[in-house]
Amino acid sequence: MSILDMTAVELAAAIKNKEVTVKEATEAVLDQIEKSESTYHCYVTVDKEGALRKAEEVQKKIDAGELTGPLAGVPVAIKDNMCTEGLLTTCSSRILGNFVPTFSAEAVINLEKAGAVILGKTNMDEFAMGSTTETSAFGETKNPWNPEHVPGGSSGGSAAAVAARECFYALGSDTGGSIRQPASFCGVVGLKPTYGTVSRYGLIAYGSSLDQIGPLCKDVTDCATIMEVIASHDLKDSTSVERDDTDFTSALVDDVKGMKIGIPRDYFGEGLDPEVKAAVLKAAEVLKEKGAIVEEFDLSLVEYAIPTYYTIAAAEASSNLERFDGIKYGYRTEEYNGLHNMYKKSRSEGFGPEVKRRIMLGSFVLSSGYYDAYYLKALRVKALIKKAFDEAFAKYDVILGPVAPTTAPKLGESLSDPIKMYLGDIYTISINLAGLPGLSMPCGTDSKGLPIGVQLIGDCFKEKNLIRAAFTYEKARGAFGRKEEN
């Protein structure tokens, strides 16, 4: 087996058994980046020297028996909205085009402690605002299954890098579907954990109450293994939760007998591509055959999720992005006349159109006279959506549905109609609003040969239900992957 075909866990085992060195693995993946990056453009920054240096360091620690974990020595890609000390972190925005953080995100530190070799920073929609990775200030990423199509977003670079074997696994962030949807479009596994499970310290905020970091990887075993490493109770993040149930790999069990799976009818109505629908329902059928109890139910409130999400996320974003003012770091306009002109010009030139649209939307819903009608109402709907899920989880262990209404659209198709792009988030965003964990994994391809994803949704802190169902389905489904041309 080629090194590049290994999963993260397989590679770590091979390194441990001295079948492969960390350097060999790192060089193999850097070669792959060199070969295919011009086609896919998964990365904003590739840190070749840093990765090779780190590979040697990690190898020494592995040889000395200091690093024994299941990810030791495995090269990883990090979404470019997570701070990496000394390494450019841009959020794919011109305004942070020159920003080098002085500290690393807690999730990145957790990976480094486990012996990760950081390859570089992956492309994304600017400040994670978008569903296609086309709003990046540094050019779009292309879908490795078909470069005429988008990889999804906003963690499109991370998902594409995994699919294109330009890394062994990657970190992404998910505010409204930004891990699950690109995972679906690129045929990889992605998990958005329960809010509070992975520290947000060092994650450059988009919608603080919705943002979560999670893995994008090749299979469910990698997914559970990475989660065990990145989940932590971080005192630097007030929203971080102390959990004593983060032994996610214990749920890698090929058995769903008696597991109750609910299929929300609302997720299979108008707007869902028939091929996607068929593939997702087939996945449910497979789980039923494996002993799960599968039934349909009405979730309700689904149609309110999009306006609620865009109100809350935009409101938080409008405030979170105020710090990018050209004064302390990042882009500052060349010529200006006084303070306010500097702010205005730096921000006008530094932010792209989608970011500006959401800043304006967010500023509007928070402004005096509209706060109650929009922002407060959205918070109330958010609470109702959570309640609807609470009721569903009183009956079911897992909710199963599609990740996105369609497979990956062609490049350029989505940006022309932002409302249509927003509607593409319909099956993913309520999970963020309710703080729930959601897992996306491949369940087939459409007639164009593009991957289709199935989404498994769990109650808060019930990632293990998702991992067990996903692992069981994965075993039944068999191998899934892009046919490499070489």
Added chain:
Amino acid sequence: MEKQYETVIGLEVHVELATKTKIFCGCSTAFGGDPNTHTCPVCTGMPGSLPVLNKQVLEYAVAVGLATNCKITQYCKFDRKNYFYPDNPQNYQISQLYLPICRNGRVEIETKQGKKFVGIHEIHMEEDAGKLIHDEWNDCSLVDYNRSGVPLIEIVSEPDMRSAEEVIAYLEKLRMTIQYLGASDCKLQEGSMRADVNLSVREVGAKEFGTRTEMKNLNSFKAIARAIEGERERQIDLLESGEKVIQETRRWDDNKGESYAMRSKEDAQDYRYFPDPDLVPIVLDDAFLDEIRAKQPEFREEKMARYKEEFDIPDYDIDIITGSKRMADLFEETVALGAQPKKVSNWLMVETLRLLKENDMEPEDIRFSPEHLAKLITLIDSKAINSSVAKEVFEEIFKNDVDPEAYVEEKGLKTVNDEGALRKTVEEVIANNPQSVEDYRNGKEKAIGFLVGQTMKAMKGKADPAMVNQLLKELL
């Protein structure tokens, strides 16, 4: 008949809390320090940083709320106040709008007109901003974030005050309460206590309030009193001449005794307040409140009453001593070491106050220890030193907190009790000052004072003046 006007005043008081670290990060709150040395990613607004509330801030805010009879909000939140300015690194200030920590309190004040209550609308917690330094030479502005994130509470009163005297009494009351709690040193000059005055006037008997203005930049009680008088007159003049008072923020220039409009209500920014999603709601249970309640100190009124019971010192002394928590602590600790209350009080009332005034210091700045004052009093009682030497030693205690025993020993300041040596000196003084001797013998009682002085001088002050007096009388 001329119209009679009533002044209506409400206050917004910012108090810097005496925590060791900032409100949302572990950086030091120490004053001074090179620019941007007491900073970290959190208080400089670096991307990806997150705030975590300092529990001590919460405890102080609750303690002040309880001491001012507020209702404590047991489910409270922080909100973001959004505005762009370079001293504010995130371009939003973390403050409280919707659910402030304390509400609906009141404090009792006393003026010549008697006692009254001033209502407290709310107390909220927030972070301070950095400091801008305008470099005229290089035509640029620099920012120092050492102050950024220093914890503040803002105490908003009801419009219950009617005169400058009441305002000063209210501020004194707040200052005293907060100092007693140890929650802040409340120094107006240094900005650890800042007051903005909201003022309007109306005809006596009117039910509606007049249009108010907000006055800023008030750095002393005197400035506050002058600004109130000035603004009252300005508003009355406007009304008398048929003009309207404009709702605006004004800046007081105490040197000129005038105020200037800073911004009007029309320019008021929309701060787009909303709950800060980075901070979780704070839930305070009854046990927490009980704990803070149990830790509340003896406040001034209670202390004054107890002093009257326990110590035989004048009411005037009690008033001054309890007027500062530091002074009261020092008094009680020195007395506890066995010193006589009246003597301790005298040292505080006379020499300490004199030295504070001379050095432009406040009682809270006193650094000497009660042990050293107690020892000094013992030295005087045992006649080891005389009173003028004692004053000299006290200055050293005040300045450098020296141990008086060691200091007296080291400097050889002990009173010479050796009668032989003293007698010899007195004889010399008598021999050298025939004129004074003659004056005394001719009945000029005062002349002996001069001779005592000459003897003390010759003894370099180290004699017991009573003994010198006695010897002189004997020898003459």
